[in-house]
Amino acid sequence: MFIFPDLSNELHAMQDAGIVISPWLAGLSSEGRLDAALYSDMSTRAREFAHVHWTEEERVRVLHHFPSPDRIPQIAVHEIVASIAVYLAHERTGQLEVDEPLIEEAMKLVTQFVSEHSFGTLLQLYMLVTSWENQNALKHFGEIPERNFVLGGWHRPWVDYSLGEELMFAALLGNVEVIERDGHRFVRLTEEGEQALERASEMLEQAGYFKQRLQFLRISQFNLYDAYEQVADEIWPDTPQQRKDFVQFVGMHPGMRVLELGCANGPLTFEGGLANAVQPGGHIIAVDPSTGMLARARTKQRSLQIDWIEFMYGRAESLPFDAGSFDMVLGTGFLHFTDLKLSIPEMTRLVRPGGVIGSWHPLKADLNVPFFREWFAPLFELAAKRAERPRDFLIEPNTVNEALVMAGLIRVEERSMPVITMFHDPVKVVNHFIRGVGWFSEELAPLPWKAREDLIEDLIERGKYVCERFTPEERVFRFPGQAIRAKRPIR
Ligand SMILES: C[S@@+](CC[C@H](N)C(=O)[O-])C[C@H]1O[C@@H](n2cnc3c(N)ncnc32)[C@H](O)[C@@H]1O
Incomplete structure (x- = not known):
């Protein structure tokens, strides 16, 4: 034409x-x-x-x-x-x-x-x-x-x-x-x-x-993700303890200069014990691309009167710090949102020789379990039209280990830390995963606006029904999770 x-x-x-x-x-x-x-x-x-x-x-x-x-x-x-x-x-x-x-x-x-x-x-x-x-x-x-x-x-x-x-x-x-x-x-x-x-x-x-x-x-839909903190403890009740375990696992010491990535409103920084571990003699720069999250992290910081932390806007893929500026570069629950091809080399650049990088993140899971399949059936159907399974963008096992080795890191150690996820509250689950984090956004994107909204409402209704049909135990999903730490060689 x-x-x-x-x-x-x-x-x-x-x-x-x-x-x-x-x-x-x-x-x-x-x-x-x-x-x-x-x-x-x-x-x-x-x-x-x-x-x-x-x-x-x-x-x-x-x-x-x-x-x-x-x-x-x-x-x-x-x-x-x-x-x-x-x-x-x-x-x-x-x-x-x-x-x-x-x-x-x-x-x-x-x-x-x-x-x-x-x-x-x-x-x-x-x-x-x-x-x-x-x-x-x-x-x-x-x-x-x-x-x-x-x-x-x-x-x-x-x-x-x-x-x-x-x-x-x-x-x-x-x-x-x-x-x-x-x-x-x-x-x-x-x-x-x-x-x-x-x-x-x-x-x-x-x-x-x-x-x-x-x-x-x-x-x-970016800012919708800001509701994260209202749902986090309910959807992932085990994570507060797991963040503390992660701080132990990476080997944080008093006096360290630390870069925390994807800090959100500070659940690792404060409740997870990062700030306490480095103590006033240390220094933490904590970055996140969500300014709403950062504002709430700063409010928490003021009320706790902790002054050895700076919160800054930033993405793991590219940060404005000199090479080797930190003893440790780490974060929890953020790596799967980043472009690994850029974020891992950037983390490696920023840690000093002999320093450590660490991450705890969920890994790809088989979502084809009865309660999930029934709840999210419309998304499976949309994906089937493309002859595919719904994409969840989580990381494949071994991808991070291999990327760390490729980036020249050594002594790559890992611990299994599953991300136990409760699919109990349909409004919170759907709003967080579908609207907020953007799971299945590839399936939803081609739909016109009203069809997307109707489908999301339908998922909430389906969730209510699924919650009646399946016991709470049947609706707990264990995403495989990986805590990982690696060292930058001295030379
Ligand atoms: C699931 S939250 C995890 C927050 C927190 N560290 C925790 O342990 O609960 C993921 C965070 O990663 C942030 N994020 C998203 N993309 C990012 C990127 N490219 N670089 C760094 N952080 C990112 C989000 O804004 C969000 O605050």
């Missing part, structure tokens, strides 16, 4: 240029990521930008004889700039709130892209992504009541404008039709629309856009 010709090269160029088209990161309703003044200022700037760059010449080049949509160009600029800014904020600070300098930076990236590739190209990419969201939802639901479609309630609830113009445009292109039944109007895909969806899916898949989209969806 001429409006969406093969845009593969442009999709790659967009990713290389740091252009993020992820409207769900950008909406005003998205938990105050942009405050109202900044949002309205941006709208004005987006309108002006579109006015200057969306020329008649561009319209003819991209749309041929079709009339120009009235508001889509300015909405596109607004949502692209905002989603770049939110993405950058998250990358750099772990927060989703955006300030003016970030908007400036995002605006510059868009200006640069437009000067190299044209405004029409940017608009085509935006329309490719948003019409994929529309068509994918129509395909999933078969049809959507027109009113719901226009309000975006089933598939783009973050919009605060009408999707009427997008609907009109898709109908003009022949991709959708509106039918009337019993006095109600419904939107559905035409055969041409189905083909357009297939072509768009192929193009987006090949250009790696769906991988990016999964990452953006995870970011957008």
Whole structure:
């Protein structure tokens, strides 16, 4: 279709240029990521930008004889700039709130892209992504009541404008039709629309856009993970003692300089005994990418009056410290969230020769047990469509040991420390694992928003039923777990 010709090269160029088209990161309703003044200022700037760059010449080049949509160009600029800014904020600070300098930076990236590739190209990419969201939802639901479609309630609830113009445009292109039944109007895909969806899916898949989209969806639910501390002790009742055992296992001594990774709100740092083990003569830098967690760790620190710890934003993959700065680099329950190819070499770089790195983490488990299979059956079914088992992203046994040896560490020692997990409270379990940590997010990502939400609600209901059918003992799951320590050679 001429409006969406093969845009593969442009999709790659967009990713290389740091252009993020992820409207769900950008909406005003998205938990105050942009405050109202900044949002309205941006709208004005987006309108002006579109006015200057969306020329008649561009319209003819991209749309041929079709009339120009009235508001889509300015909405596109607004949502692209905002989603770049939110993405950058998250990358750099772990927060989703955006300030003016970030908007400036995002605006510059868009200006640069437009000067190299044209405004029409940017608009085509935006329309490719948003019409994929529309068509994918129509395909999933078969049809959507027109009113719901226009309000975006089933598939783009973050919009605060009408999707009427997008609907009109898709109908003009022949991709959708509106039918009337019993006095109600419904939107559905035409055969041409189905083909357009297939072509768009192929193009987006090949250009790696769906991988990016999964990452953006995870970011957008990122802060939900903050509820961790409210569920941790209930879901993993054995972990408080296990963290203490881990501190013993790694051999912490008074006076050590320690880097703790993935510290969250400090269950290892404080209750687990890390701070006590190094004592006031030592020093701990504790990092985490969740600023909400760090804020609560600092509150705990103040109430305990412990001043030999610094809490900082940071990810295990790359940290701003000199090589060999620490006697020990360690953490609990964080390694499976990191990119091991980067985090293990970084941990190795940061520990001094003769120093120790340590981690306690859960390992991949066979989730095909009766209560789990029954509870999470819809996810198994979704995965089966791809001829796969649901992915849980936990680490395979031996992967860490091998990575440590590859990184040049010696005396790799390990102890089995299972992660005993209670599947008792369906709301907490589902909110934590599915919404928060993002288990099975690959299965859920292709679903339109409402289908995702309905499925999550369904999982909570199924959980209630499963909790009646299976005894509490049958619902305890022992994830294999590994405590590991290794030494950096002196030379
Ligand atoms: C399950 S919690 C574990 C927290 C705590 N250490 C404990 O023992 O309970 C995982 C923590 O890892 C953090 N995290 C996620 N990705 C990370 C990364 N790339 N580098 C470091 N920490 C990360 C999360 O923000 C979260 O606070």
